[in-house]
Amino acid sequence: MQKVFRLPLLLLFAAMFLMTACSTAAVNGGRGALTLKDQGSFAVGGEVITAPGTYTPYTTAPEGQTYHGDHAYVFYQIPENARKLPMVMWHGFGQFSKTWESTPDGREGYQNIFLRRGFGVYVLDQPRRGNSGRTIEAAPISTAPNEQFWFNMFRVGVWPDFYPGVQFAQTPEAIDQYFRQMTPDTGPIDINVNSDAVDALFNKIGDGILITHSHSGGMGWETVLKSPKIRAVASYEPGSNFIFPEGEVPEPVKSEFGDLKPASVPLSEFMKLTRIPIVIYYGDNIPDEPSKDLGKDQWRIRLIMARKWAEAVNRHGGDATVVHLPEVGVYGNTHFPFSDTNNLEVADLLSAWLHEKGLD
């Protein structure tokens, strides 16, 4: 009998130790030595424009001069004894690599968390955003105040109120940092340009796991169609461009704030999405029924569409899972589960999924 009880007791001690370690980590921001084998940055993908004519030395006239643009800027870190597959982390709409770095309240984000868990981590800025601002096609920079809209849209609450139990540090400093992690586009958002650059990144680094968020979710599916080197996708709250096979496209999902329309590709293209494991996570405060709250309703229709999409992938032999976090007992998450105050718990779910799929 003693032997039978020993294992649970050991597990209990292990769990207590982990909980202590985690809560200590949460308090001090998860600090502790981080040993890297290598780190650096590079530009990848993009185009080169050459103005017609001949360059006249010492002038600024464009004739005969080049312009390199539409690349993705990538910062990478490889830990000692890294796991085989690195992670490529791709931000969402209005955001840049900061998404994955320090959280608004200064804790560790996915960059550090997964480095500590042994993964090489590549954080990128998509073309025409952040450090990849050198766009081939310019767009006007908007400075229109819009942060309360995004506070609501990102399900932190309904400004100026936070949702009850929301996993977001409710300090002025955290809100200030959160708003400052947005940055404008220097050119029009172009799914093709963006997925080309991320395809080029995987061509450079080889097989890896793609982590997407919101707008990059849909661009991520597009990139999977281009790159056989993407071995898995974990997508946090994908927001658009759910790609169905032609002839199997569902009706738009209706919302008073605007319907969500699916996209379509030939079945042969769609089949590429069935060859890798895919997991999709959505956070809390996403109701089953239509809501008058923009944030709630916009993500309600996306969760519905994501489920239809996963069904389509699985119907064709794929392996797509949609996890609505409250259904697995994880509550209070905003549109940014990976940087919410419970992000270590959210990361644990991803780690468990990667382990289950043999990707770690």
Next chain:
Amino acid sequence: MQKVFRLPLLLLFAAMFLMTACSTAAVNGGRGALTLKDQGSFAVGGEVITAPGTYTPYTTAPEGQTYHGDHAYVFYQIPENARKLPMVMWHGFGQFSKTWESTPDGREGYQNIFLRRGFGVYVLDQPRRGNSGRTIEAAPISTAPNEQFWFNMFRVGVWPDFYPGVQFAQTPEAIDQYFRQMTPDTGPIDINVNSDAVDALFNKIGDGILITHSHSGGMGWETVLKSPKIRAVASYEPGSNFIFPEGEVPEPVKSEFGDLKPASVPLSEFMKLTRIPIVIYYGDNIPDEPSKDLGKDQWRIRLIMARKWAEAVNRHGGDATVVHLPEVGVYGNTHFPFSDTNNLEVADLLSAWLHEKGLD
């Protein structure tokens, strides 16, 4: 006699060991484990605009909404057992944090080099550039081809020719990466906005060493006037805003490509520049006499002005040194000595200077 010779011999062995270590590092890109105590990112400084009116939930109308902008984005890394003073690295015109990261040919830049030498390293994007794109005031994004102009201006050569012996990897890949490390401004360059943000950074992190390049050289002097926490400045090829005391302002330095004018402040302000050690480095291919080569002549007049400026600082009891690299036997450097192919040698000079000043 034996004892007298022993020390030089030991020094010789030490020098040989260092040279071997450095050249090995240069060959393999300086790779090897890098142990960090901490890393992360944050926004610092900046303003908040609030549009008049009341926010109507779920609309994008600006009324009552906020806009946070004009901050600097900062990525920091602190090695284990860090030296007391960290380094803050500030890029130049048209550039961003990439300046200090991997070099165009993929070797280690100052970020890694000085992390390995035990310094905390903060790389920043100045407001309205790169990851700090969220500008309060918008400017049109230029996509005019201009890279041959910059190739010449940055003294890599006279396009399409490289200067003989230039410390730049002459491969298409390196040139491609070099051009892609430029990124546009999202708003007008504002010395006051930029120096305010860097002042705010030093207020947050405490005493440190400021490393500037080109355009940030002059903005760096401005920041020293604001921040008593800047304990030293190392400036690579500062390009403008040489600040003299009122009444001691020299004549502009003449060039057929445009004269270089000094700036002025009251003596009491200028005196702040005399309270810290300052070192200024200029690379190779800067002639004593006027040149028909834009790159050569533009930096000729800046080197002249820098020397006048250092004389003024020292005349008032300061400690400013101008190092023209070829005069200390370091040849072939472009406008980017810290990322040139001999950047470990260039870094050694900075390390020696910091040591001499008791800053390491």
